[in-house]
Amino acid sequence: MSFSPVSSLGPAAYLAGDSIVEVDHPAVRELGNELRSGADGEAEFARGAFAWVRDNVAHSYDARDSRVTLRASEVLEQRVGLCYAKSHLLAAVLRGQGIPTALCYQRLTHGDGHVLHGLVAVYLDGAWHRQDPRGNRVDISAEFSLAEERLAFPVDPRLGEVDYPELYRTPAQSIVDTLSKATDILAVYDGGLPSDLVQARAV
Numbered sequence: 308m309s310f311s312p313v314s315s316l317g318p319a320a321y322l323a324g325d326s327i328v329e330v331d332h333p334a335v336r337e338l339g340n341e342l343r344s345g346a347d348g349e350a351e352f353a354r355g356a357f358a359w360v361r362d363n364v365a366h367s368y369d370a371r372d373s374r375v376t377l378r379a380s381e382v383l384e385q386r387v388g389l390c391y392a393k394s395h396l397l398a399a400v401l402r403g404q405g406i407p408t409a410l411c412y413q414r415l416t417h418g419d420g421h422v423l424h425g426l427v428a429v430y431l432d433g434a435w436h437r438q439d440p441r442g443n444r445v446d447i448s449a450e451f452s453l454a455e456e457r458l459a460f461p462v463d464p465r466l467g468e469v470d471y472p473e474l475y476r477t478p479a480q481s482i483v484d485t486l487s488k489a490t491d492i493l494a495v496y497d498g499g500l501p502s503d504l505v506q507a508r509a510v
Contacts, residue, residue, distance in 0.1 A: 310428070310437050310456060314474040318407035318430040327478050328395050328410075329379040330403045335396070338383060339403045350453060353406055353429050357438050357451040360397040364388055366442040373493045377486040389492060389500075390441040390459075391425035391482050397440045398427050406430065409474035411437055412504055416466050421502045423482065424460065428474060435474065471504055479504055 314320075324330025342359060346352035365372060365387045376388040379399035388396070394410055401408040407430035415424045426439040431453060439449040439458040450457040462468045481501035489495045 310435065310470075311472055312409070312428060312435045312474050313472040314409070316474075316476070321407040321409045321430065321474065321476055322402050322405065323476065324399060324402060325477050327378050327483065328399045328402065330399050332380045332399070334383055335379050335399045336403050339400045342400070343404050349406055350431055352404060353401060353431060353438075354451040356397060356400045356404075357440055360393055360400070361440040361442055361449065364393050364396065364440075364442070366390070366393070367492045368496050369442060369444055371493065373491045375486060375489045375492045375495075377483070389425075389486075389496065390439075391423075391478065391486070393440045393442070394425045394427050395478060397438075401427075401429060409435070409476065410478060411474065412471045412479065413460065413462055414467070414469035414471070414503060415460055415462070416468060417500070417502075418498075421467060422500045423479065423502065423504065425478075425482070426458065473504075 329335055342355050343352050346355050367389050372387045376382045376385050376392045379396040382388040382392045382396040398408040409428045411426050411428050413424040414421050428435045428437045436453050438451055441459045447459045449459040462470045
């Protein structure tokens, strides 16, 4: 599937941090510097950062871990998070090393309804490329790719699923609100996650 991103902003707009995508947090910077030092070029660094977050931060549901993480530094410290949280960390690491990284979303089937799924898009080789650091398991195989997308989940419009094309500088407010109020992420996962992007803006 070809990804056609929507944004009125240039790539440089996706380098800034905020209170969640903590580009300037010392621990986040340290990780970025460490990963950058062993990489030959931007693409190799981005691939390594993707793999680090995908493989070293457990997905909350897969790990059955009830801790709530939202900010990049929390995800890095606790090494656990939902797809959104893992995307916040990856975006912070990449932005901190000069690679424009946007937050992206999908609407996927979840139980009897739908749920938002978070991932990122990186700007390399003059184009945006979506990457999904959610974490693999027997039935999921997401890989870093600058060619054909290798995301965690295919989208089926017949099921009401949506590939949102918008590129976001900051996390969707519904996600921030939901996770900020949560005390048990597994309870939220089972029935309280946002299902749409009606409240979000691409800028």
